[in-house]
Amino acid sequence: MSGHSIALTAHKDYRGSKIGIWLFLITEITLFGGMFLLYSIYRSEYAQDFHHAAAELNTLVGTINTLILLTSSLTMALSIAAVHHGNRKLSLWMLAITVLCGAGFMVNKYFEWGAKFHHGIYPGSEYLLAHPKGEVLFYGLYFVMTGIHGIHVLVGMVLLTVMFLKVMKQPNAKVSFVAGHGLGEIEGCRMAFVDAGGKVVWKGDEVDGSIERIDVKTKYWPVKKRFHVADFNQLENSGLYWHIVDIIWIFLFPLFYLIT
Amino acid sequence: MSDHAASASHGAAVRHGTVPNAADVDFYHFKGRWSGIFAWIFSTDHKRIGLMYLVLMLTFFTVGMTLGFVIRLELMAPGKTIMDAQTYNAVFTLHGVIMVFLFVVPGLSASLGNFLLPIMIGAKDVQFPRINLFSWWLFLTGGLMAVTALFTGGGPPDTGWTFYAPYSIRTGTNVTLAAAAVFVLGFSSILTGLNFLTTVHRMRAPGMSFFRLPLFVWALYSTAWLQVVATPVVGITLVLIMVERSFGIGVFDPVKGGDPILYQHLFWIYSHPAVYIMILPGLGAISDMLAVHARRTIFGYGFIAMSSVAIALFGSIVWAHHMFISGQSLVANFVFSLLTMIVAIPSAIKVFNWVATLYKGSIQLETPMLYTLAFIFLFMIGGFSGMMIGVLSVDVHVHDTYFIVAHFHYIIFGGLGFAFFGALHHWYPKMFGRMYHQVPSKIAWFLTFVGFNVLYMPMFIMGWEGMPRRYYDYLPEYQKWHVVSTIGSWIMISGILLMFWNLLRSLKTGKPCRELDPWGGGRTLEWTVPSPPPLENFDKIPTVTHGPYDPDVPEHK
Numbered sequence: 001m002s003g004h005s006i007a008l009t010a011h012k013d014y015r016g017s018k019i020g021i022w023l024f025l026i027t028e029i030t031l032f033g034g035m036f037l038l039y040s041i042y043r044s045e046y047a048q049d050f051h052h053a054a055a056e057l058n059t060l061v062g063t064i065n066t067l068i069l070l071t072s073s074l075t076m077a078l079s080i081a082a083v084h085h086g087n088r089k090l091s092l093w094m095l096a097i098t099v100l101c102g103a104g105f106m107v108n109k110y111f112e113w114g115a116k117f118h119h120g121i122y123p124g125s126e127y128l129l130a131h132p133k134g135e136v137l138f139y140g141l142y143f144v145m146t147g148i149h150g151i152h153v154l155v156g157m158v159l160l161t162v163m164f165l166k167v168m169k170q171p172n173a174k175v176s177f178v179a180g181h182g183l184g185e186i187e188g189c190r191m192a193f194v195d196a197g198g199k200v201v202w203k204g205d206e207v208d209g210s211i212e213r214i215d216v217k218t219k220y221w222p223v224k225k226r227f228h229v230a231d232f233n234q235l236e237n238s239g240l241y242w243h244i245v246d247i248i249w250i251f252l253f254p255l256f257y258l259i260t
Numbered sequence: 261m262s263d264h265a266a267s268a269s270h271g272a273a274v275r276h277g278t279v280p281n282a283a284d285v286d287f288y289h290f291k292g293r294w295s296g297i298f299a300w301i302f303s304t305d306h307k308r309i310g311l312m313y314l315v316l317m318l319t320f321f322t323v324g325m326t327l328g329f330v331i332r333l334e335l336m337a338p339g340k341t342i343m344d345a346q347t348y349n350a351v352f353t354l355h356g357v358i359m360v361f362l363f364v365v366p367g368l369s370a371s372l373g374n375f376l377l378p379i380m381i382g383a384k385d386v387q388f389p390r391i392n393l394f395s396w397w398l399f400l401t402g403g404l405m406a407v408t409a410l411f412t413g414g415g416p417p418d419t420g421w422t423f424y425a426p427y428s429i430r431t432g433t434n435v436t437l438a439a440a441a442v443f444v445l446g447f448s449s450i451l452t453g454l455n456f457l458t459t460v461h462r463m464r465a466p467g468m469s470f471f472r473l474p475l476f477v478w479a480l481y482s483t484a485w486l487q488v489v490a491t492p493v494v495g496i497t498l499v500l501i502m503v504e505r506s507f508g509i510g511v512f513d514p515v516k517g518g519d520p521i522l523y524q525h526l527f528w529i530y531s532h533p534a535v536y537i538m539i540l541p542g543l544g545a546i547s548d549m550l551a552v553h554a555r556r557t558i559f560g561y562g563f564i565a566m567s568s569v570a571i572a573l574f575g576s577i578v579w580a581h582h583m584f585i586s587g588q589s590l591v592a593n594f595v596f597s598l599l600t601m602i603v604a605i606p607s608a609i610k611v612f613n614w615v616a617t618l619y620k621g622s623i624q625l626e627t628p629m630l631y632t633l634a635f636i637f638l639f640m641i642g643g644f645s646g647m648m649i650g651v652l653s654v655d656v657h658v659h660d661t662y663f664i665v666a667h668f669h670y671i672i673f674g675g676l677g678f679a680f681f682g683a684l685h686h687w688y689p690k691m692f693g694r695m696y697h698q699v700p701s702k703i704a705w706f707l708t709f710v711g712f713n714v715l716y717m718p719m720f721i722m723g724w725e726g727m728p729r730r731y732y733d734y735l736p737e738y739q740k741w742h743v744v745s746t747i748g749s750w751i752m753i754s755g756i757l758l759m760f761w762n763l764l765r766s767l768k769t770g771k772p773c774r775e776l777d778p779w780g781g782g783r784t785l786e787w788t789v790p791s792p793p794p795l796e797n798f799d800k801i802p803t804v805t806h807g808p809y810d811p812d813v814p815e816h817k
Contacts (some may be wrong), residue, residue, distance in 0.1 A: 012388065013462055015462065016387050016458050016462035016463075017459070019386065019458045019461055019462065020388060020391075020454055020455075020458045022487050023453075023454045023458065024459055026488060026489060027450050027488055027489075027491070027492045029456075030490070030492040030493055031381055031492035031493070031495060031496050032496075033493070034491075034492070034493045034496040034497060034500075034526050034529075035500075037526070038500075038511055038522060039525075041519075041522060042511075042517075042518075042519075045519075046517065062448070076471075104701075116783060122507075123507040123508050123509040123510070124507060124509075124510075129516070133510075133516060133517025134517060136508055136516045136517055137511060137516065137517050137518060138511045140509030140510045140511050140516070140518075141507075141509075141511065143507075143509060143801060144500065144503055144509055144511070146695035148496075148499070178570070
């Protein structure tokens with residue numbers, strides 16, 4: 001691999017993947033935007049009913065959940081920062097805490113919804129239908145919006161768990177020798193791994209005409225010296241997703257819990 | 261996630277043996293990790309994915325066309341002709357759902373767009389090849405769900421393709437599954453849009469500035485923005501319909517305080533831009549075909565490019581013109597009527613520039629050109645009638661009549677449909693390396709064009725006279741127009757079937773056509789690669805030094 005470029009390296013477009021994830025975040029915003037639109041219209045139509053219905057919600061649980069999610073956003077950011085500083089272990093810890101926060105949030109939600117059901121508050125319940133229309137709508141929107149948000153939290157937890165495994169496995173850099181791209185230049189040679197002392201650790205067969213392509217994967221730990229931001233863009237993108245889920249909750253919380 | 265195809269699909273090539281070099285064979289003959297059908301359904305090659313979309317979409321189109329044929333048969337005479345009223349309701353609903361969500365919305369962009377966009381900008385593939393494959397799988401899943409909705413639950417949905425509340429939350433038919441299908445299809449559409457946007461931004465060849473993009477790419481780019489921004493709204497709206505049906509949350513149910521008009525707003529916030537998702541790629545393909553077959557540089561390139569963007573922008577803020585008689589405020593009616601007039605401006609800019617392109621061009625009446633000219637004619641009729649119904653006073657008169665049906669068939673079928681068929685013929689030699697048979701293709705065009713007008717023109721007349729859309733039965737005075745229309749459907753369908761038969765037959769028996777540019781007038785990058793293209797399109801990524809239609813520059817190589 002001297003002088004001129006003879007081998008292909010895997011194409012990782014950091015900025016391209018950032019454009020992709022931000023476009024995806026736009027779709028999340030318009031998705032929830034439709035529901036926020038419904039909320040704002042019904043709230044202006046039934047302001048009094050919304051006020052009464054919101055009083056039924058447990059502000060303490062809501063506040064705890066908000067704190068949990070905010071903490072998880074912090075740890076998410078810290079996890080990415082840790083990887084940037086080559087501290088893989090810290091990054092993994094932070095990711096784990098983030099996922100646990102998500103789980104904590106979901107457990108809280110479970111008990112909160114459970115209590116509502118217990119009091120007979122669920123879509124289409126007799127208790128609810130006996131109340132003014134605005135309250136029916138408030139709870140309709142409450143269950144749908146926090147429910148869809150909850151699904152997003154679950155998806156985020158799965159995503160971050162996958163990221164945990166990915167960060168745990170070291171990333172690798174791949175170099176390929178393909179016909180027309182450097183394979184000719186090493187024809188007749190053998191590939192070998194040589195340790196620092198010059199001793200051959202492993203060697204392969206002779207590269208002859210039957211070989212179409214050779215991939216060389218090199219693994220590395222994310223130390224500061226050998227860190228490519230593009231190798232962790234999946235982690236960063238998952239982080240962005242986690243943050244948008246968090247931000248949506250930041251809007252849901254005051255609109256449902258704090259309007260009394 | 262963003263691994264280029266070099267690693268995503270080429271990883272497949274690591275094996276011993278005499279595999280031909282990727283650059284030497286076309287993409288059909290390149291041997292990857294999989295063989296047989298798996299070489300297609302697991303392929304991340306944008307060309308294969310584009311063709312797979314094409315196959316699925318034309319299959320669904322055939323189903324939708326059959327349903328349309330049946331509708332016309334039923335309407336030939338008042339009262340019961342071949343089916344009862346409930347079946348009729350289901351049939352026109354499915355005709356709408358299949359044609360809209362499984363044919364015209366993915367339309368040119370997912371099929372030919374997938375095939376051509378990377379080649380036209382000088383790239384090896386799209387930015388996210390695996391997401392591209394995933395979106396095809398979502399499309400397949402959504403399509404299967406829609407078909408399943410026919411045979412399961414309480415029978416096929418009977419709400420019309422618009423799923424208007426409160427009927428859609430009351431009816432016992434299988435609306436839930438159909439709505440879920442549309443949600444999945446929407447997801448597929450979003451991913452395609454996201455992919456195209458990123459691809460256009462990141463993967464243009466050196467020298468391929470935005471104002472050197474072919475106009476088809478400009479149209480796909482504008483479409484992609486609409487897909488990304490608008491589609492989630494209909495997604496969540498249909499989710500709300502599903503939740504409403506399952507749990508009764510009340511947001512669209514007047515009994516519980518909900519407002520069905522809000523459903524209409526949310527639905528059209530997506531579905532009006534969706535009209536432009538359907539038509540914009542067609543407008544782009546027409547521009548490219550005109551330039552080739554008129555042997556002429558495009559007149560007003562910048563204006564056509566920007567008018568696509570303008571249509572996308574203005575098209576997003578006119579949705580409530582579908583709701584003039586829904587009881588919304590007069591101010592809203594007035595504002596949306598005015599905004600609707602504005603969309604006519606960029607559309608007219610395109611038409612004027614196309615006509616100016618034809619002026620002093622050396623017009624070759626190849627089949628794609630015939631479709632292109634027919635397109636301009638039909639699109640104008642559709643456009644003018646659209647102006648009429650954008651005017652409040654007229655719309656109050658013709659709202660929910662056959663006038664509307666005629667208008668949108670002129671735009672969507674006369675527009676996108678004809679652009680699609682034209683584009684199929686135009687890029688046929690590039691995609692398959694064979695030329696279709698000329699004579700049947702021209703006869704098919706003639707039958708389709710004449711049949712189309714015989715089918716839909718009477719609808720303008722009976723709509724104007726007051727024949728309501730979607731009605732199963734009608735007064736005898738409308739029958740003469742219904743009969744004419746039904747006869748038109750026979751002529752048009754025979755034309756379309758002839759076209760399909762001809763295109764299919766030409767895959768085997770068509771004259772091999774291996775030259776780079778079979779038309780002799782192509783200037784965009786897809787005419788510089790072999791037909792069919794090799795796996796990664798270009799041996800070497802080209803450097804672009806001039807605009808896409810510049811006539812006075814030497815050939816690309």
